Amino acid sequence: MAPSDSDSTAAPTEGLTSLAADWSSDQRTFKNVPWGKAMMWIFLLSDTFIFTIFLTAYMTVRMSTTEPWPIPSEVFALTIAGEKMPLLLIAIMTFILISSSGTMALAVNYGYRRDRVKTAVLLLITAAFGASFVGMQAFEWTKLILEEGVRPWGNPMGAAQFGSTFFMITGFHGTHVSIGVIFLVIIARKVWRGEFDNNTRGFFTSQKGNYEVVEITGLYWHFVDLVWVFIFAVFYLW
């Protein structure tokens, strides 16, 4: 780890004075924050803007259409033992994603404790939750396309914009989850092989990694969960 003590001597570490001091220090601004983590946060900030623009576009077409909007509670209902359960699959997907966020948080914690095996196992459990989420989404898409006849340009239930916004938003989110699963598996493998303990150089960057990478991957994963919180609220519950 790079020595970062020298640039934070005697500077205030709390409150607005620390904010001013950090930004005006003529040194690196984000003190004690690994550069990878700062970069991940900035990437997530840009991703926030992308997802908000999608959701705002959805809000705009939904508020401005004069056609009736398909009722999500009914469209996404599952029939189990002859009884219609509203939004059941979506609720299960929500719980799966929250569970995965919890195991991810634990993985980060055990990573900093240098508990190689627990970290790797928790990362793999997180990846498994993520993969099952994507699987359920594939099931949901299939059901919507084949049984309900939803297309990006129209559907039998009402406003045509329903399909395009739905596929765009959940598709983009599902892509994020899929990429996250791939990253989780790669990091889990590195942790399992002890590459962060014996300074093995990475296959892609040729840099020595450390357990901060687990936290950075964790930030990405929690963000995916975070986006789902908003999609769940404004797309499915509205």
Next chain:
Amino acid sequence: MENVQGQQHPLGIYFKIWGLLFVLSTLSYLVDFYEFEGYLRWTLILVFMALKAGFIIAVFMHMRWERLALSYAILVPPILLGVLIWIMVIESDYTFATRGIFFGGAP
């Protein structure tokens, strides 16, 4: 020097937040299940959403333990998005009204 070994916190807080997220998700599902309507539905959905998002960012993503320089750099810019949403609400109300006038579809 704190923090340089990364974010180290007792496990208990993660389990508490984890449980809380489950409770909040169940509650927002129940809003749909019991078919609350109107402003009550909206308030509940948005409150549960904001709480869940807040807990995830603050604890799972460790934002409450970061220095203000980073927190403000990440959390302040999204406020701009409120302006975008506000503008688009006005815009879509206008579109809805003109569609009603010219195509006669609006109630």
